[in-house]
Amino acid sequence: MSDVGTFHTGPRDRGQTSPAELDPGQLSPAQSRALFRAGLRRPTSGFSPGYAQANLLAVPRELAFDMLLFAQRNPKSCPVLGVLEAGQVNSEPLEGGDIRTDLPAYRVYRDGELVAEPNEVIEQWRPDLVAFLIGCSFTFEAPLLAAGIPIAHMEQGVNVPMYKTSVRCRPAGALSGPLVVSMRPLPADRIADAVRITSRYPGVHGAPVHIGSPREIGIRDLSAPDFGDAVEVPEGWTPVFWACGVTPQAAVMESAPELAISHAPGHMLITDLPDAELQVP
Amino acid sequence: MSDVGTFHTGPRDRGQTSPAELDPGQLSPAQSRALFRAGLRRPTSGFSPGYAQANLLAVPRELAFDMLLFAQRNPKSCPVLGVLEAGQVNSEPLEGGDIRTDLPAYRVYRDGELVAEPNEVIEQWRPDLVAFLIGCSFTFEAPLLAAGIPIAHMEQGVNVPMYKTSVRCRPAGALSGPLVVSMRPLPADRIADAVRITSRYPGVHGAPVHIGSPREIGIRDLSAPDFGDAVEVPEGWTPVFWACGVTPQAAVMESAPELAISHAPGHMLITDLPDAELQVP
Structure with a gap:
């Protein structure tokens, strides 16, 4: 699905790491997130195998109950792996990390329109955003x-x-x-x-x-x-x-909230959740 | 667990029904709910077998996101079978019914204290209450x-x-x-x-x-x-x-919201959800 050779690195990569020497299949989730935080921008397929990757969708607190209820009512399409409450930027599934920097690329929507696709969203984040982590196939x-x-x-x-x-x-x-x-x-x-x-x-x-x-x-x-x-x-x-x-994401965009932040397609959050924990008998 | 002989009927039962002639094991969920709506007050064990029974917990809208998030984070103790949004008194799991009357007995809590255990909660209900239906073993x-x-x-x-x-x-x-x-x-x-x-x-x-x-x-x-x-x-x-x-219920009571309404222990909501729909492979 993706090559594991040389990396396409983003503008924030200043050579502190030598990613071309790294094998994504050998990285821990924390190591992968550190690379993305340092500016590496590429799809996450093949990174940290054995750990769940997640869709990100952050919406203002006033829309958060509707979003969580939408997920509860549509569990096959919206399996919630975790929720960062308003004001939280890390949590169990990304211990020691930062949801605003640890994905390789983000999408920022205002009033339902895509306005930016940055490497980090420190400036765009707001303390009233609630971040939903949705399971990925x-x-x-x-x-x-x-x-x-x-x-x-x-x-x-x-x-x-x-x-x-x-x-x-x-x-x-x-x-x-x-x-x-x-x-x-x-x-x-x-x-x-x-x-x-x-x-x-x-x-x-x-x-x-x-x-x-x-x-x-x-x-x-x-x-x-x-x-x-x-x-x-x-x-x-x-x-x-x-x-x-x-x-x-499609449902939230239809409702056109003033601000929503998601991952860029294929550029997922790599969580600390072992795949095995998601298996039922 | 409970006898299925003569019924202990509540004050609102005025003889329109002859419950002693009915076998709870033969009642549809809608029929059971109609009996309780008419005033029958007794534990629901044995009623409408094959259909899921649910715990009720209704809290003001401002606490609803926390409640749903608590359920998402504690799925083994808080499996959500359904949610009635603020203003709704019926929904898919109790089609044609009324969440304020269709349980045999309720508990009303104010500031975390039990203040009443009525047969219906028409008067106590508020349009900002969100009702959670939680699975029952x-x-x-x-x-x-x-x-x-x-x-x-x-x-x-x-x-x-x-x-x-x-x-x-x-x-x-x-x-x-x-x-x-x-x-x-x-x-x-x-x-x-x-x-x-x-x-x-x-x-x-x-x-x-x-x-x-x-x-x-x-x-x-x-x-x-x-x-x-x-x-x-x-x-x-x-x-x-x-x-x-x-x-x-224990968590909500600890937070002492101004109003919370639940079922009385053992006096559950009988839903239209077939047990079979709750089974995973």
């Missing part, structure tokens, strides 16, 4: 691979394709929006295994929400995803759809 | 029984014993408090089965939090529970502890 891709289940977007070297669907989420207060899904095509003899394996990880979207006909959920053209990249679906394979962490 | 007792696992408090005809522990919950905003647990003693050869079965129901407290030594979690005397009734622990059996839905 990167987590269950490792056990899928371990079971020999092919992951097309990895094999094709692109980002996973994501689609807005015609399925509406259950609304909560001011928040409503469409279910967003990620898609991984699978051969007929591995779909049941993929269901079985991913169902053990409800904290990172769990089992698929839809298997087969894209039209049934309002997707007209698999080759034109709303986010990420298209993947080729091999002859005889079936598209399998999982709820996606972009869903809460 | 009644749900997993049915599959335990179906597997032939003995439930001591049922066999002894008493309420389940519950204890405050020395384990602190993860705090959230203004809310903090002790983990409260329920206890069921089990024979050595059925503990693994009980773990396996209850772990499938995370929405109603899931797997045990503690098996064995009560002292390790600050319980000095099993025969003196903080809530419910003591049960006899047969020779050679081990006490098994599950997180309990009294936990969030």
